[in-house]
Amino acid sequence: MKTQIVTIKSISQTTHDVLCITTEKPKELQFKPGQATEVFINKPGWETKGRPFTFTCLPSDDDVEFIIKTYPDHSGVTNKLLKLQTGDELILNDIFGAIAYKGEGTFIAGGAGITPFISILRDLKSKNKLEKNTLIFANKTSKDIILEDELQDMLGNNFINILSEEKTEQYAHGFVTKEFLKKNAVSLNSHFYVCGPPPMMDAVNEQLSALNVDSDKIITEAF
Numbered sequence: 001m002k003t004q005i006v007t008i009k010s011i012s013q014t015t016h017d018v019l020c021i022t023t024e025k026p027k028e029l030q031f032k033p034g035q036a037t038e039v040f041i042n043k044p045g046w047e048t049k050g051r052p053f054t055f056t057c058l059p060s061d062d063d064v065e066f067i068i069k070t071y072p073d074h075s076g077v078t079n080k081l082l083k084l085q086t087g088d089e090l091i092l093n094d095i096f097g098a099i100a101y102k103g104e105g106t107f108i109a110g111g112a113g114i115t116p117f118i119s120i121l122r123d124l125k126s127k128n129k130l131e132k133n134t135l136i137f138a139n140k141t142s143k144d145i146i147l148e149d150e151l152q153d154m155l156g157n158n159f160i161n162i163l164s165e166e167k168t169e170q171y172a173h174g175f176v177t178k179e180f181l182k183k184n185a186v187s188l189n190s191h192f193y194v195c196g197p198p199p200m201m202d203a204v205n206e207q208l209s210a211l212n213v214d215s216d217k218i219i220t221e222a223f
Helices: 077-081 110-127 150-160 177-183 198-209
Strands: 004-015 019-025 036-041 051-054 063-069 090-097 106-108 132-140 157-161 191-196 218-222
Touching: 004 063, 004 157, 004 198, 019 077, 036 077, 051 063, 051 077, 063 110, 106 110, 106 198, 110 150, 110 191, 110 198, 132 150, 132 177, 150 157, 177 198, 191 198, 198 218
Parallel strands: 106 132, 106 191, 132 157, 191 218
Antiparallel strands: 004 019, 004 090, 019 063, 036 051, 036 090
């Protein structure tokens, strides 16, 4: 796809530090669930400061949607996004992404690493193929859980949360360990989809290796 300018149709807070932005959809836009594009803000001084963001909509949707973690204490692109309004413009560039659905398994997301999985899970739901997939979602606190209600509705008991900095009766506390995976993964012989901050991904991959999970069954996306 050539570079396209799109107008923001809506912008809202999904959590305390996460935005949901919808834009008009270019006619020639084609992507697969899990893929991303480089996004620029169409304002003076920002047109060359691109950042990769994942499509969280379905390829068949009428609009484009991005769910984006922001960093208000930084002076970068996501901080500028917080100041945008309906009618402002973004620039979309090439489509890319390594995560793609290859079969039933366990999705393991850390924080904003959930974004490549949102479109995949929504796509599976639309095809009635969610049943044998599980999502393990690691966050610092419960207020950081992105799309908690929707994911709970989609996955039910297959939506498993673990919090590293908050203890609650509702969710597990700690980190994604070998024991946690043995207890909660669909199967150690099925696929594992992993996305999150590099330290989290390294730790999860180490646990999967210790469980002798076939490396061909592990699909990852750099955060």
